[in-house]
Amino acid sequence: MRVYHVSPAHAMRRNYMTLSYTGRVETVIIKLDMAVNITPVYLTAVVKTIEMHHETLDEVGPGDNVGFSIKGVDYRDIQRGFVCSDANNDPAQEVASFIAQIVVFNYPNQICQGFTPVIDCHTAHVACQFVELISKVCRRTGKVIEDTPKCLKAGESGIVKLVPTKPMCVEKFSDYPALGRFAIRDMAQNIGVGIVIDVEKRAPLPSRGTAGKSKR
Incomplete structure (x- = not known):
C-alpha cells in the first residue's frame, strides 16, 4: 500500500499528537487502526480516522483521494514528498x-x-x-x-x-x-x-x- 501527496495539519490533544493528511491511495486498502510507516523517516503510526468528500469511512481503496488522521508522530517530522505505507505489507523504504x-x-x-x-x-x-x-x-x-x-x-x-x-x-x-x-x-x-x-x-x-x- 502506498499513499502520496502528503500534506499535514496538526492538532494537540492532551499528551499526544493527532495529524491529519490528504493523499491519494496508490494500492491496496487503508483501514481504521492500521499500522502505517512514514518514509523516508521510518516513523510508525496508527490510522485513527478516514474521510473522503466530507464523509467518514472505515476503509478506502486504490485511486481514492482521501483525508486521514494518524496518531503517534510529531508533525514537525513530516514533509511534502513523504510516502505512507502499510507497516506490515511491503512497507516503502528510502x-x-x-x-x-x-x-x-x-x-x-x-x-x-x-x-x-x-x-x-x-x-x-x-x-x-x-x-x-x-x-x-x-x-x-x-x-x-x-x-x-x-x-x-x-x-x-x-x-x-x-x-x-x-x-x-x-x-x-x-x-x-x-x-x-x-x-x-x-x-x-x-x-x-x-x-x-x-x-x-x-x-x-x-x-x-x-x-x-x-x-x-
Whole structure:
C-alpha cells in the first residue's frame, strides 16, 4: 500500500499528537487502526480516522483521494514528498540509488556524469546526481545504441544511475507507476522525463512512533 501527496495539519490533544493528511491511495486498502510507516523517516503510526468528500469511512481503496488522521508522530517530522505505507505489507523504504530510463528534451547543455538536477517524483522535489551513464538507447525500441556514453544530448534516451542528495522514496514504475515516473528540472524548466526501472533500497532503520505499543 502506498499513499502520496502528503500534506499535514496538526492538532494537540492532551499528551499526544493527532495529524491529519490528504493523499491519494496508490494500492491496496487503508483501514481504521492500521499500522502505517512514514518514509523516508521510518516513523510508525496508527490510522485513527478516514474521510473522503466530507464523509467518514472505515476503509478506502486504490485511486481514492482521501483525508486521514494518524496518531503517534510529531508533525514537525513530516514533509511534502513523504510516502505512507502499510507497516506490515511491503512497507516503502528510502532509496540509496535508482536506475532509470530517461529522455532528454530540448536542453542546450549535455547531461554527463556528475550532473545534479532536481528530480520531481510524485510530490518529492530532490536533487539527484547522475553517477553513471549506463547506456544510450533508441527512444522507440529501447535497443542499446552505445554502452557507457560520455554524455546524453537533446533528443537522446539512455539508462542512467542516480543517487539522491537527500532522503527520498521512489519505486519501480512496473510496481507503483505513480511513484516511478519523474521529471528532470534544471534552469527552472523541465529538461527531460524518466521512469524508474530498478531501485537500491537502504537498510531500514528502526521505526519510531507509537504504533504497536501497548495502550496504557
